[in-house]
Amino acid sequence: MERTELVELLSPEGLRLLDSLPAYGTIDVVRAVSELRKAGHAAGLVAAALSQSRLRAKAAPKFDEFASRMLFTEAGLEQATRLRVAALHAGRFAGLRTDTDRPVRIVDLGCGIGGDAMAMAAIDLDVTAVDADEVTASVASYNLAPFPRASVVHSPAEDVNLDDFDAAWLDPARRTSGHNNTSRITRPEDYSPSLDWAFGLAQRMPVGVKLGPGHDRDLIPADAEAQWVSVDGQLVEMGLWFGALAREGIRRSALLLTATGAVEMTAEGDSDDAPVGELGSYVYEPDGAIIRARLIGDLARTLGAEMLSEGIAYLTAPTLVQTPFASAFRVLEVLPVDEKKLRLALQERRIGTLEIKKRGVDVDPAALRSRLKLKGPESATLILTRAAGHRVALLVERVR
Numbered sequence: 001m002e003r004t005e006l007v008e009l010l011s012p013e014g015l016r017l018l019d020s021l022p023a024y025g026t027i028d029v030v031r032a033v034s035e036l037r038k039a040g041h042a043a044g045l046v047a048a049a050l051s052q053s054r055l056r057a058k059a060a061p062k063f064d065e066f067a068s069r070m071l072f073t074e075a076g077l078e079q080a081t082r083l084r085v086a087a088l089h090a091g092r093f094a095g096l097r098t099d100t101d102r103p104v105r106i107v108d109l110g111c112g113i114g115g116d117a118m119a120m121a122a123i124d125l126d127v128t129a130v131d132a133d134e135v136t137a138s139v140a141s142y143n144l145a146p147f148p149r150a151s152v153v154h155s156p157a158e159d160v161n162l163d164d165f166d167a168a169w170l171d172p173a174r175r176t177s178g179h180n181n182t183s184r185i186t187r188p189e190d191y192s193p194s195l196d197w198a199f200g201l202a203q204r205m206p207v208g209v210k211l212g213p214g215h216d217r218d219l220i221p222a223d224a225e226a227q228w229v230s231v232d233g234q235l236v237e238m239g240l241w242f243g244a245l246a247r248e249g250i251r252r253s254a255l256l257l258t259a260t261g262a263v264e265m266t267a268e269g270d271s272d273d274a275p276v277g278e279l280g281s282y283v284y285e286p287d288g289a290i291i292r293a294r295l296i297g298d299l300a301r302t303l304g305a306e307m308l309s310e311g312i313a314y315l316t317a318p319t320l321v322q323t324p325f326a327s328a329f330r331v332l333e334v335l336p337v338d339e340k341k342l343r344l345a346l347q348e349r350r351i352g353t354l355e356i357k358k359r360g361v362d363v364d365p366a367a368l369r370s371r372l373k374l375k376g377p378e379s380a381t382l383i384l385t386r387a388a389g390h391r392v393a394l395l396v397e398r399v400r
Contacts, residue, residue, distance in 0.1 A: 003134065003135055004044070005047070006048075006139070008028035008044055009049065010138070011045075013045070017036070017049045021053045022289075022374075024054045024056065024057040024284055025051075027072070031223045035133060036049075037085070046056050047325070047351075053073060053173055054071040055073075055074065056072070059176070059356060062080060062081075062083060063083050063152060064083060064398060066118075070142075070143045071113070073113065073136060073180040073217075076112045076113035076372070079173070080110055081119075081210065081237070083119065084257060085257070086115050086116045086118070087119045087122075088229075088262075088330075089169065089239070090116070090119040090122070090125065090240065091123075092288070093125055093144060096167055096244055103124070104362050105126045105164060105166050105167075106165065106167050107128050107165040107167075108133075108170075109130050109157035109160065109170045109180075109193065110157055110170055110193065111129035111131050111136075111137075112140065114139070114143040114150075114152070116169055116210075117129040117152075120169075121144060121150035122147065123384075124149060125149065126149050126150065128149075128151050128152075128165070130155055130157055131152070131153075132192065134154055137154040140152050141187045144169050146323065150260050151339065156192075160195055162201070166204075166209060167206040167207065167208075167243075169210070170193065170201075170209045170210070171209075172193060172195065172211070173192040188216075195209075195373075202224075202242035203360065206245045207242040208240070209239070209242075210239055211214070211240065211357065213228055213235040213238050213288070217292075220236050220240065223270040224238075225240070225245075225246035225247055225250050227241065227254075228254050228292045229256075230287050230288055232259065233288075235289055240320055243355065250267070250268065250270075251268055251269050252269055252295060254265065254290045254293040254295055256287055259317070263324045263325070263340025265298065265299065271294060271295050271296065271298040273297045273310070274305065274307050275315060276286055276388055277308075278388075279308065279316055279387050279392070280331070281317075281319070281320075281330065281331055282303075282319070282320050282399070283314055283315070283328075283331060284303060284305060284314065284316070284323070284327070285313070285326055285327045286299055286326045287327075291313045291398065299323070302321075302323070303315065303323060303326075305321075308388075309385065309389055310345065310389070311360070312360040312385060312386055313359060314385055316387075327399075329394075329396035329397065330399055331395075332396060335394070343373065346374060346380075347374075349376070350375075350376030350377060351376055351380045352374045352378060353377070353378070353379040355379075355381040356380065356384065357381065357382070357383045358380075358385060360386045361391060380395055382394070
């Protein structure tokens with residue numbers, strides 16, 4: 001979204017038009033454009049309204065019913081925190097206390113479209129949202145308008161006077177500038193603001209920092225609590241918490257959010273891996289948050305399991321223990337690793353639909369599936385990995 005589009009959209013006519021549109025997935029866009037133009041709406045306004053309608057539909061998984069009352073940029077939505085996760089961020093700040101009776105004052109530096117600030121304001125925290133991009137700050141202002149204790153400032157994070165705030169939340173921009181077709185930034189020193197600046201701020205006040213889940217673990221400060229968050233099996237972020245926002249005695253955390261609730265595994269640091277054992281009747285695939293937090297060894301010990309092979313994130317055990325922290329698979333057969341023999345084995349079992357999972361082996365599952373020339377009515381799951389250092393092909397069934 002460009003500035004001129006935003007100005008048009010934020011007019012009374014633009015907002016009425018946007019709110020009058022039916023759900024994006026239910027309309028014929030070409031026909032809608034034609035009808036709206038015939039009704040007298042300017043071409044730019046029609047394009048902006050339909051674009052926002054599309055983004056609102058795309059935002060629904062992150063913002064639920066709130067998406068239908070928000071504005072977005074393409075890049076802002078891409079990096080926005082899911083509302084459910086943002087509520088957990090806000091909960092950390094809600095636990096802070098000041099020396100007076102006044103509410104805790106939080107500054108959200110790099111607020112984007114305002115998702116985290118919305119969650120904070122919704123629980124009556126005083127929050128000032130800051131963004132260096134004019135259009136993004138304007139979008140955040142619109143989204144935060146219903147919350148009287150939230151305000152928005154258009155400014156680089158580094159230029160904000162932080163003396164009036166008790167704590168800070170940072171979601172450094174990890175994409176190139178702009179609102180559409182941006183690309184990912186890989187070097188932390190190029191983030192906006194940079195990580196060195198963010199970590200320096202953490203020496204002055206309680207700070208939370210949102211980063212990508214694949215962020216280099218060697219760059220995690222020793223005094224930070226690092227929490228990896230998984231939503232319905234998808235690893236979505238790593239949060240770093242400093243000062244009073246970090247929990248005592250916890251430096252590694254894996255938090256899993258599912259349809260049935262939240263579960264967490266914590267530790268004072270990386271856990272030691274379990275020993276390598278014999279292939280048992282069950283194989284476990286830990287959730288991505290467990291893997292990134294390096295809590296695989298702790299998980300193994302809770303399951304009575306061992307590593308399937310050194311350095312590979314599969315566990316094995318002779319018996320089944322239900323856990324929310326890993327997917328469990330019952331081992332049906334050990335099949336040949338040789339591709340020709342594997343193809344024959346699958347044909348004999350009339351397997352036409354095959355899920356291929358792999359760790360520790362150089363295999364392209366899509367290309368292999370094509371070469372196997374699968375036919376038949378049966379479905380199966382194949383795990384390609386290593387057991388005690390040797391390649392194995394395991395025919396398994398997922399334990400529901």
